[in-house]
Amino acid sequence: MNAQTAIPEVKTREMSYAEAIRDAMAIALERDPTVILMGEDIGVYGGAFQVTGDLVERFGTDRVMDTPISELGGAGVAVGAALTGLKPIFEFQFSDFAALAMEQIVNQAAKMRYMLGGEAAVPLVFRMPAGSGTGAAAQHSQSFEAWFGHVPGLKVVQPSTPADAKGLLLAALEDPDPVIIFEHKLLYKMKAQVPEGYYTTPIGKAQIMRPGRDVTIVASAIMVHRALEAAEKLAKDGIDAEVIDLRSVRPIDRDTIIASVRKTGRLLCVYEGVRTLGVGAEISAMIAESEAFDYLDAPILRLGGAEAPIPYNPDLERAAVPQAPAIEAAARQLVRREV
Amino acid sequence: MPVEVIMPKVDMDMASGKLAVWHVEEGATVKKGAALFDIETDKAAMEVEAPASGRLHHILAAPGQVIAVGAPLAFIYAEGEAVGPAPSVASAAATATPEPAPAAADAVVTTPVAAIAAVEVANGTPRATPVARRLAREAAIALESVIGSGPRQRIQKDDVEREIARRAAIKPAAPAPAPVYAAEPAAPAVWSEESGDLHVTTRKGTGTPLLLIHGFAADSAGWMALERALPRDLPLIRIDLPGHGRSPRRRIAGFADLARLVVQAFDRAAEGPVHLLGHSLGGALALALADIRPRQIKTLTLLAPAGLGPEIDGAALNGIARASATESLAPWLKRLTARPDGISHDFAKAAMLARLDPDLRAVQSDMARVLFPDGVQGFDLTAALDRVTAPTALIWGRDDHILPWSQALKAPGEVALHLLRGVGHIPHIEDPEALASLIGRHLRP
């Protein structure tokens, strides 16, 4: 798969998603002496998913800091450091553990600038490995993007490609406010061409991965790839699906989605978080309230995670989140007016 | 049947409650809503109200007893109701409602809409998608006339598109009529004549109504902007000319024939004297009506009226009557306003949507041929203008390209003359506020 980030005429190199994130962090550590990495076992261990890798050897333990297993305290230290002049990149081993740090993320980091009337800034990045498919069951597989997307003051992104993983991380570091990056664990090994050197991918911009006429599929994270797979199958039957990679949950790219739905008249939202009150609900409501409403020619459909914790059994685990055949079937239903 | 008094659930995780005290004795009367007993939970003490009025009997729980949620504590008998033995406690205590069976896991493909069986009774409003509704609205097609191909007969976008195409294709290759002012008479277009009275609509209000007669190739909908600018309580009567708007497609032999139909419509619609206003061809008809029914007309307002001279932009009239697409209509419409950009593409599109029916275009082409042969006005109402007794105002745009305002100079001295700057042939659309204010002054004695 090709990296879709539009960087004209630059040198690219094949990297995995994890390597692209590491590359971004290395560039950031080199460019900006105030950048530090914090997290559990991100030093010699290299991170739970080997994302920080050998960075501790290159930048030392002062800048690649192992923290105790103290998610709340660690996140709070990152907030305090950001408030006073550092730019921490804080890694949670699993996004699930961010539940331990909700206080610092939601009550402190997100609100500090506002509570202090613009007199303070919290420029930090929380990296959160997320998603199911690894057999890690209920407490290590969740997709919390809607939780954090509900909090004014936070920005929430979900890169789906190595190039975006790098570009969004560097953009997040440039952002003067806290940014949460959900990295899908199943994508860490995915390889693609990634531009070399420094660049940023804008936060808040979706990307049309595959243009189409008949139905708009808005997907995020790994669902983008499943949607593209479904779109190929649909194309064989003459159904031309447009696949949009949401990339950013907050802020959401209204314009791109509205323009697409105006064109296709049909919308399918695909996301891994629990279906109810999820990202798809927001996109659906946004379309219903927008000028695209008068162009809808079918009900809006959502495919999301099951109303259950992520189960352990591999078949159950697959059944708990949208897979390509389900996306294909739902798009077909929309186009064939079966719903 | 006595009303059961139970241990209520007053807290989320409450399974049982301790009865603290009864406020009512066995056999005493209670009123619905009055304090009946107190309970204590591990979180709070609270008062419970009587669920019904009557007499309290069969007290089953004493103060201090812990009772399961939902279990009966006593019964309230209606006044006069025979008190029998205590109703079976066993049946009453079976309060634990079984949890509903968990719904089948259906996380991935959810088809909530399709899941609803197609047994819904139609409530008279057609089911249609938003885009279908919008297209139908724009094409002035009633959804009731469209057959839906979607689930449960939902009308979809292409159903409306098909209906628009069907209507446009009723007379598919309508022969392009030769210019109406051609030397040789063109073959009349093929359309079937209808019968019936002219279509009249009214707006209720107080006082003398204002009767509106539209111009050639227009209809009553064209008054909308002016109506908005006029006083809200001014009653209105609008006449659609034959072959226009919703009036029947009637063939007319000439101006007099047309005037006769208008007088008939007037006699039917007007319950008393009216203020009369006509535009262009409708102006000529208003003048004729005022001439025929002078005592019924309180004031007469003529808006760029026809009938006061031979000159007319026949090409524009004919072009408008015949155009079958927005692209061919728009250039002619631009002649109507003072400035070419006075007509937007959307306006032209909307105008064309109202003219999609080829029958309507054919009727109007034929009417143009009769009224304006060879591109001149085939009728002269100058004499009628001299005879009018009602206070009369002539309002004309200085930049009228269809009918030159100089024709107004034929009016006798008592007729008020208003020449509007920067306005063309359709003042009621180009500057409705200014026009409304002039009309207002004219109507007020």
Added chain:
Amino acid sequence: MTMKDKVETAQDNLPFAIRHFSPDALRAALKKMYLIRLFEEGAEDSYTRGLIHGTMHLSIGQEASAVATCMELTDADKITSTHRGHGHCIAKGAEVGRMFAEFFGKETGYCHGRGGSMHIADVKTGNLGANGIVGGGLPIAVGAALTAKRLGRDDVTICFFGDGANNEGAFHEALNMASVWKLPVIFVCENNKYGMSTSIERSTAVRYIADRAVAYSMPGETVDGNDFSAVAEAMHRAIARARAGEGPSLVENLTYRWRGHSKSDRNRYRTKDEIESWMARDPIARFRADLITHGILNDESATALQQAAEADVAQGIEFAKASPAPQITEVTKFVHAEVSA
């Protein structure tokens, strides 16, 4: 014993504060304590008059702890504060006018009317903000100290917290990390005996919160928080240790809030006798008497300080009253950094 020795001994017998601070600094400290007391009384009065909405947590009775703790700090040093943070804010150098403006919800307030009493802050004087979450500021203070250490600065961070916060997980995580990384942070517990209504005896397994320090391998000291000099002395040692790169300390100031937890407290959990016994130990009266005893002030000049504070408070309230309210249309301003077009 030489004459010189005698003089030094006499010096040694003086309270730490008298020995250590200049008379000007001591007079300024007394004025700040008056300012805190009068500010809070003024806020209470304004609240009663309906000029302030929401709630507030008054620290009347705790002024010595706030002012003595901040005696040696500069604007480069940071503090994190608590929901009972008015005193800390003033002790660190904030102006009462802008504080009143914030309480009144005005655009001229420290937080432009977005924060109110519970989020009062003055970043320019190093106050990173009061916090509505018990224990919320603890890890943040550790982060601020981490910044100082990483960037090679010698500023220290004072982390104010109450006895209630010592049972939050954040307290333990924060103390542990500060100690592991030897960060220049001083955890200052203002133990006023009650977390809302729950007494320290009913909530906390150790007799003194400073006892917890041993678990995190740092010095812990409990002092009379109503004794200005005792607090200043303990802080002096802790700050010196932090600036020397030797790591964090825990100082526990035993004190008492005269008022209830917040404006909705009905005071059912403590006796009138208890409250009155603590009022008899008024930290301001004690400090004033000490300063007079040691010739720093006389009664007249002390009263003049009090009157100056009264004037500041009166002026502050007028400033707040006359200040404009925020624009309704700007309800989302300050959520994110302004994006320059």
